[in-house]
Amino acid sequence: MSTTTRRRGSPLVFVIWGYIIWSLVPVLIAVIYSFNDGRSRTVWQGFSLRWWITDPYASIFRNDETRNAISNSLVLAFATLLLVTPLGIALAIGSQRIRGRSANFVQGLTSTPLITPEIVVGAALLLTFTRLFTAVPLGFFAQLLGNVTFSLASVVVIVRARLVSIGTSFEEAARDLGATRWQALRFVLLPMLWPSVMASLVVVFATVIDDFVITSFLSAGVSSETVPLRIYSSVRGGATPALNALATLLVLTSFAVLIIGLFGLSTWRKRHGERGGLRAALADVTRMES
Amino acid sequence: MDALYRRLTTANLKNSPRLWAGFAIPGTVWLTVLFVIPFYAVACVAFGTIDPVFRDAVPQWNPLSWDFVQAKQIFTSLATGPLRGVAIRTVVYVVCAMTLCFVIGFPIAYFLARHAGKRKLLLLVLIIVPFWVNYLMRMLAWVNLLSVDGLFTRFMRNFGINYNWLDGSPITVTLGLVYGYIPFLILPLYATLERLDWRLVDAARDLGAKPRQAFRLVTLPMSKAGLVAAGILIALPMFGDYYTNDLLSRSPSTEMIGNQIDFFLNASTQPQNGALLVLALSLFLLLFMSFYLRSTRQQSRQVTR
Numbered sequence: 001m002s003t004t005t006r007r008r009g010s011p012l013v014f015v016i017w018g019y020i021i022w023s024l025v026p027v028l029i030a031v032i033y034s035f036n037d038g039r040s041r042t043v044w045q046g047f048s049l050r051w052w053i054t055d056p057y058a059s060i061f062r063n064d065e066t067r068n069a070i071s072n073s074l075v076l077a078f079a080t081l082l083l084v085t086p087l088g089i090a091l092a093i094g095s096q097r098i099r100g101r102s103a104n105f106v107q108g109l110t111s112t113p114l115i116t117p118e119i120v121v122g123a124a125l126l127l128t129f130t131r132l133f134t135a136v137p138l139g140f141f142a143q144l145l146g147n148v149t150f151s152l153a154s155v156v157v158i159v160r161a162r163l164v165s166i167g168t169s170f171e172e173a174a175r176d177l178g179a180t181r182w183q184a185l186r187f188v189l190l191p192m193l194w195p196s197v198m199a200s201l202v203v204v205f206a207t208v209i210d211d212f213v214i215t216s217f218l219s220a221g222v223s224s225e226t227v228p229l230r231i232y233s234s235v236r237g238g239a240t241p242a243l244n245a246l247a248t249l250l251v252l253t254s255f256a257v258l259i260i261g262l263f264g265l266s267t268w269r270k271r272h273g274e275r276g277g278l279r280a281a282l283a284d285v286t287r288m289e290s
Numbered sequence: 291m292d293a294l295y296r297r298l299t300t301a302n303l304k305n306s307p308r309l310w311a312g313f314a315i316p317g318t319v320w321l322t323v324l325f326v327i328p329f330y331a332v333a334c335v336a337f338g339t340i341d342p343v344f345r346d347a348v349p350q351w352n353p354l355s356w357d358f359v360q361a362k363q364i365f366t367s368l369a370t371g372p373l374r375g376v377a378i379r380t381v382v383y384v385v386c387a388m389t390l391c392f393v394i395g396f397p398i399a400y401f402l403a404r405h406a407g408k409r410k411l412l413l414l415v416l417i418i419v420p421f422w423v424n425y426l427m428r429m430l431a432w433v434n435l436l437s438v439d440g441l442f443t444r445f446m447r448n449f450g451i452n453y454n455w456l457d458g459s460p461i462t463v464t465l466g467l468v469y470g471y472i473p474f475l476i477l478p479l480y481a482t483l484e485r486l487d488w489r490l491v492d493a494a495r496d497l498g499a500k501p502r503q504a505f506r507l508v509t510l511p512m513s514k515a516g517l518v519a520a521g522i523l524i525a526l527p528m529f530g531d532y533y534t535n536d537l538l539s540r541s542p543s544t545e546m547i548g549n550q551i552d553f554f555l556n557a558s559t560q561p562q563n564g565a566l567l568v569l570a571l572s573l574f575l576l577l578f579m580s581f582y583l584r585s586t587r588q589q590s591r592q593v594t595r
Contacts, residue, residue: 012401016413019398023420023473026431029441033434042440087317094314098307106314108583109321115523115579116572117530119548123555123568124328131349132331149324152317181306210424212533217556231426235433235537236456244434247427254422279411286418286477 027251034244041241051242060245065222066230070249073226076140076215077208080147084204087148088155089197093189095156096163114153121150122217129218139220146214151207155200158284162196195265195274199284202261206254261285329572336565337361347562364566373550380546383460384528387467388521391475394468396517399479404488417480421473428470429537436462436538458541466538467531471524478523482516515585522582526575547571 034052038045053059060066095106113121125146129136136142170192174184212228219229227250234243265281268274334349337356341348350356367373398417406413420428435442436455443455455462490512494504532548547567554564 012397012405015394015397016401016417019394020413020416023469024416026435027420027423027428030427030431030434040439041434042437087320090313091317094310094312094317097310098314102311106318107587109318109325111583111586112579113321113325115526115582117527117548117575119530119532119551120568120572120575121325121328123551123564124332125324126555127335127349127561127565128324128328128331131335132327145324149321152321156317181309206422210426212426228424228426231430232533232537235426235430236540243430247424247430250424251422251427254424258422279414282414282418286421 030244031248031251034241034248036241036244039240041239041244051240051245055242058240058242060242060249063242065225066242066246068222069225069227069230069246072140072224073209073228076143076147076226077205079144080151080208081201081204083144084148084151084155085197085200088152088200089159089193091152092156092159092163093185096160110153110156112153113150114157118150118211118213119217122146122214125149125214126217137220138218139224142218142220143215143224143226146218147208147211150211150214151204154203154207158200158203159193159196162193166192195268195284198261198264198268199281202257202285205257209250209254209257258285332565332568335562336569338562340562345559347560347565360562361566364563365570368570376545376547376550379460379544380529380548383464383467383544383546384525386464387471387528388525390464390468391472391524392517392521395472395475395479399476399483402476402480403483403486414480417473417476421477425470425533426537429466429534432466432469433537456538456540458539458543460544462538463535463544466534467528470531470534471528474527475520475524478520479517482513482520485516486512515588519582519585522578526578526582529575530571 033041033044035047035049036045037048037050048054049059051059053061056062060070091106091110095103095110098106125142126138129138129142129145136145166189170188171184174188175181179187210228211226212232215226216229216232219225227246231243231247231250262278262281262285265284266278269280274280331349333353333356334351335347337353337358337360338350339348339357340346340360364373368377402410402413402417433456434440437443438454443453446453453459486509491504491508494508495501499507530548530551532546532552535544535546535549536552547570551564551567551571554560554567558564
């Protein structure tokens with residue numbers, strides 16, 4: 001039986017490895033060319049670190065505009081995290097526990113942004129900030145509000161899934177043992193939510209640091225240029241391999257965050273005797289179960 | 291028994307509605323102000339007027355005096371006028387890209403869910419990696435390969451194919467969409483197939499169904515809802531895509547609706563047209579979105595029950 005199933009699957013092995021090669025090799029080539037010694041992004045001229053650090057003007061860590069974009073990206077990502085995490089956790093708890101017509105409204109409100117194309121959100125916010133809420137100038141502040149709005153839904157989805165799997169029995173037990181409702185929430189529920197909070201932090205950080213559409217619609221020129229905007233504006237020009245280096249840096253950053261998050265998640269799970277190692281952690285951060 | 295227990299305990303927690311409403315209020319207000327009201331603002335710009343002197347769009351905040359002249363013009367243009375090509379192209383590119391995504395993605399998800407065996411975790415990780423590589427990086431990688439002296443272009447020249455990939459080629463744009471969005475299809479597909487009760491398929495096989503029959507009569511009906519939801523999940527951003535086009539083509543001959551929105555809002559003096567196109571796109575996508583929300587709600591209801 002098992003041999004027949006394996007034989008039936010065998011042509012698919014080539015499909016899957018073919019796909020993996022197709023999806024990863026172009027990116028790897030782009031990473032390799034960030035170490036090109038010449039100015040070309042397509043013809044190899046030897047290895048060097050000039051586009052990363054050695055060139056005093058053009059390398060990504062020494063070029064003023066690039067450094068500005070890196071710091072803008074990081075500030076935007078951390079500021080978004082700071083706002084969206086408490087907002088999202090509270091909304092997840094609230095929306096999961098209220099009932100009636102308002103529950104339906106909140107439910108719809110929290111799931112719609114997740115599937116609305118970014119261009120629609122970006123365009124709508126652009127028109128809002130330029131015509132209605134004119135007190136909000138385009139630039140960092142508008143980008144922050146936009147990114148919080150767009151990523152709020154993903155925090156809610158991740159935390160809510162965890163709430164459903166926890167159930168209410170632990171809180172009930174705490175209540176039976178004399179805890180107030182608030183204490184049960186603070187000392188029983190919140191600590192148990194931690195893995196979903198960690199997963200949300202990772203997902204939101206990666207979303208914001210990679211975000212291009214909303215951030216670009218709400219930007220106000222160079223002062224609020226982030227790394228993705230800088231990459232976007234130079235892809236089709238005669239940019240040097242510094243562009244590849246910058247894109248590689250972006251990818252490395254989100255992977256670093258992902259790996260830290262995954263590691264943290266599986267350690268937490270192990271320490272608290274919960275099942276599911278790396279695979280459960282992967283499911284958490286890829287929203288496969290939503 | 292379990293359901294009864296759950297109902298009893300939830301009933302107990304549900305009796306503090308004010309507390310939970312208090313939790314939900316800040317986020318709800320946030321989303322109302324920055325997600326719902328912006329759509330109203332779009333409508334007000336779309337159905338507003340144009341300043342005769344500065345030629346700028348003047349929003350009309352009172353829905354009773356909305357003006358539909360420009361709206362009629364844009365919708366006529368989409369149906370029969372100059373924007374018709376853009377509308378058709380958008381649909382054709384997305385449909386082609388979706389079909390390719392399923393043709394490539396389904397076997398991969400199927401293999402991962404059923405036959406991956408010992409290598410499953412490794413394969414899963416390798417499939418997830420592109421999910422985490424920035425979209426721009428993945429497009430940039432292909433821009434490098436497809437440019438006039440790029441590796442791929444040079445490679446293809448060996449076979450006598452001398453094609454200008456990055457200059458308004460519909461093939462490049464469609465394949466770019468496939469390359470960009472397929473990771474977002476494979477994972478939900480995999481999650482759907484992983485959850486299936488494969489014993490039913492095995493039972494069908496044992497009862498004499500040929501593999502193809504078992505697939506058509508058992509696997510497909512069981513996974514249909516998940517497949518449709520996964521498809522919608524990538525169709526929505528594809529319909530609003532403008533950056534793939536911008537990066538891989540930059541030619542008016544391949545422009546999609548997103549490019550027109552981007553142009554009208556960010557590069558022209560006619561934001562009203564941009565607002566109208568945003569509304570048109572949202573209305574069109576509302577169909578898919580409501581379908582998706584309904585199907586996921588049904589699924590989650592089944593899970594919690």
